[in-house]
Amino acid sequence: MIEHTTIALLSGGIDSATAACIAMEAGQKVIGLSFDYGQRHLKELQAAADLAKNLNLEDHITIKIDLSSWGGSSLTDTSQAIPTQGIQKNTIPNTYVPGRNTIFVAIGLSLAEARGANRIALGINAMDYSGYPDCRPDYLKAYQELANLSSRVGREGNGIKLWAPLLDWEKTKIFEEALRLKIPIEKTWSCYQGESKPCGKCDSCRIRDKALKEIGREDLCSQNI
Amino acid sequence: MIEHTTIALLSGGIDSATAACIAMEAGQKVIGLSFDYGQRHLKELQAAADLAKNLNLEDHITIKIDLSSWGGSSLTDTSQAIPTQGIQKNTIPNTYVPGRNTIFVAIGLSLAEARGANRIALGINAMDYSGYPDCRPDYLKAYQELANLSSRVGREGNGIKLWAPLLDWEKTKIFEEALRLKIPIEKTWSCYQGESKPCGKCDSCRIRDKALKEIGREDLCSQNI
Numbered sequence: 313m314i315e316h317t318t319i320a321l322l323s324g325g326i327d328s329a330t331a332a333c334i335a336m337e338a339g340q341k342v343i344g345l346s347f348d349y350g351q352r353h354l355k356e357l358q359a360a361a362d363l364a365k366n367l368n369l370e371d372h373i374t375i376k377i378d379l380s381s382w383g384g385s386s387l388t389d390t391s392q393a394i395p396t397q398g399i400q401k402n403t404i405p406n407t408y409v410p411g412r413n414t415i416f417v418a419i420g421l422s423l424a425e426a427r428g429a430n431r432i433a434l435g436i437n438a439m440d441y442s443g444y445p446d447c448r449p450d451y452l453k454a455y456q457e458l459a460n461l462s463s464r465v466g467r468e469g470n471g472i473k474l475w476a477p478l479l480d481w482e483k484t485k486i487f488e489e490a491l492r493l494k495i496p497i498e499k500t501w502s503c504y505q506g507e508s509k510p511c512g513k514c515d516s517c518r519i520r521d522k523a524l525k526e527i528g529r530e531d532l533c534s535q536n537i
Numbered sequence: 538m539i540e541h542t543t544i545a546l547l548s549g550g551i552d553s554a555t556a557a558c559i560a561m562e563a564g565q566k567v568i569g570l571s572f573d574y575g576q577r578h579l580k581e582l583q584a585a586a587d588l589a590k591n592l593n594l595e596d597h598i599t600i601k602i603d604l605s606s607w608g609g610s611s612l613t614d615t616s617q618a619i620p621t622q623g624i625q626k627n628t629i630p631n632t633y634v635p636g637r638n639t640i641f642v643a644i645g646l647s648l649a650e651a652r653g654a655n656r657i658a659l660g661i662n663a664m665d666y667s668g669y670p671d672c673r674p675d676y677l678k679a680y681q682e683l684a685n686l687s688s689r690v691g692r693e694g695n696g697i698k699l700w701a702p703l704l705d706w707e708k709t710k711i712f713e714e715a716l717r718l719k720i721p722i723e724k725t726w727s728c729y730q731g732e733s734k735p736c737g738k739c740d741s742c743r744i745r746d747k748a749l750k751e752i753g754r755e756d757l758c759s760q761n762i
Contacts, residue, residue: 377602377644384651404689411647414687418643419602422636426609451686458679462639464629467670 317341317429318475319420322372324359324501326490326520327435327478333367333493334477335433343429344372345420349412350380350388353506362499375419385409387504394504396513404443405515407504413446417455417474424472425463434476437486452476483523497532510534542566542654543700544645547597549584549726551715551745552660552703558592558718559702560658568654569597570645574637575605575613578731587724600644610634612729619729621738629668630740632729638671642680642699649697650688659701662711677701708748722757735759 320332322344332342346360357374364372383389386406395405413436420432436447445451452474460471478486490497502520503510510517512534521533530536545557547569557567571585582599589597608614611631620630638661645657661672670676677699685696703711715722727745728735735742737759746758755761 373606375602375606377600379647381598381600382648382651384647404692408689409647410650410688411643414643414646414683415640418636418639421639422604422609422634423607425635426607445689445692446687448686451683454679454683454686458639458676458683461673461676461679462671463635464633464670467629 316431317343317370317424317427318431318433319343319345319424319427319429320369320433321416321420321435322346322360322364323435324356324363325435325516326495326497326500326502327437327486328433329363329367329435329495329500330486330490330493331433331435331475331477332369333495334489335431335475336367336369337493340431341370342433343423343427344369345416345423346372346374347416347419348374348376349409349415350378351409351506352387352390352394353501353504355506356501359499359501363496366496366499373423377415377419379409379412379415385412394511394514396511399515399518402443404445407515408444413444413451414455417459421459421463421472425465429472430470431473431475434474435478436476437478437481437483439480439482449479452479483519484526487523487527487529491529498537503534510537541656542568542595542649542652543656543658544568544570544649544652544654545594545658546641546645546660547571547585547589548660549581549588550660550741551720551722551725551727552662552711553658554588554592554660554720554725555711555715555718556658556660556700556702557594558720559714560656560700561592561594562718565656566595567658568648568652569594570641570648571597571599572641572644573599573601574634574640575603576731577612577615577619578726578729580731581726584724584726588721591721591724598648602640602644604634604637604640610637619736619739621736624740624743627668629670632740633669638669638676639680642684646684646688646697650690654697655695656698656700659699660703661701662703662706662708664705664707674704677704708744709751712748712752712754716754728759
């Protein structure tokens with residue numbers, strides 16, 4: 313078998329860890345890539361490091377890039393409050409960080425090309441997210457086109473594949489898969505607030521807890537971690 | 538007149554400064570954005586700061602992002618030599634930095650959306666560059682499509698325009714325009730080596746000097762600065 317390498321963007325949450333593990337199960341070497349971008353919930357980076365170790369990734373790299381200098385999101389500007397009233401349909405919440413996923417994938421492409429990796433694993437999921445423009449299938453399709461044109465390897469016909477296995481999964485399916493893959497869910501961090509315990513009220517906590525309740529694993533809900 | 542804002546990616550070289558000045562002449566407010574990415578020729582950042590001041594830009598921001606941790610280019614890995622034998626046709630030289638322009642534009646999109654800017658000015662030029670995949674028209678077109686889908690403003694129909702006015706210009710035309718716009722060419726920095734004086738032998742010095750000789754301005758060539 314020819315060994316291939318995947319760069320897995322790792323947030324410290326369950327989605328990206330699941331995508332990384334699916335790649336490993338398929339025989340890929342996985343290098344985790346995390347971002348210290350001035351996020352309020354910097355705590356997720358410790359979760360990402362713990363997961364990388366626990367899941368036995370090939371390597372784990374954290375890149376610093378300060379997006380808080382211009383804010384534009386409640387995740388990078390602490391003067392804006394994180395919404396706690398529940399998910400609003402058909403609106404993009406203020407937790408949307410301008411350009412964030414585009415930057416992360418671009419940095420992933422750089423690392424992938426430099427290290428000879430042929431895939432970038434993304435935990436993005438369009439089904440039950442909060443309407444972020446950069447978690448949708450048309451966005452991913454356009455980025456694949458750009459990735460093919462942006463790189464030496466792409467121009468040579470060996471483009472780096474943007475691979476988002478969870479894109480159209482229900483959140484419950486993601487958790488079931490994570491449990492099957494023996495991902496230590498209690499080590500993941502989803503809360504936007506970044507306090508010592510998850511708030512249980514932000515969109516991210518709500519989405520996580522709802523899915524865990526639906527599959528009968530309340531024991532892993534935010535308030536119990 | 539409604540005032541608009543342009544984010545101008547500023548390398549410290551002549552192309553990006555020219556693009557910024559064309560935007561200013563058209564009545565745009567211009568915010569310069571430069572990148573400390575672990576480049577060998579870090580010296581270009583001082584040139585960018587000097588130019589931003591000299592050209593009276595609205596603001597100038599430098600963002601740090603260390604691409605040297607994975608190298609993949611002679612610009613970010615000092616164990617690789619910068620080519621000095623002259624420009625080779627139909628090859629991508631080792632000064633190509635994987636993912637660099639894709640990352641820079643992505644960060645520009647983040648800043649533009651956060652600050653309400655409607656354009657990103659790029660000094661990229663496809664004519665006499667060294668075959669970089671990420672300086673070509675098809676790349677730019679694909680990135681515009683992605684930009685429209687990636688952002689809140691794009692989804693709302695007010696996408697940020699990627700604007701590369703020099704894309705198909707001859708280098709001589711760029712220098713003539715720069716002189717007309719009274720850009721202090723002697724303050725720009727193009728050399729890849731980053732020594733105290735330009736080397737005059739790298740592709741970037743060669744392209745610059747050839748064009749300046751062609752328009753009869755040898756006095757501004759690398760070896761005289």
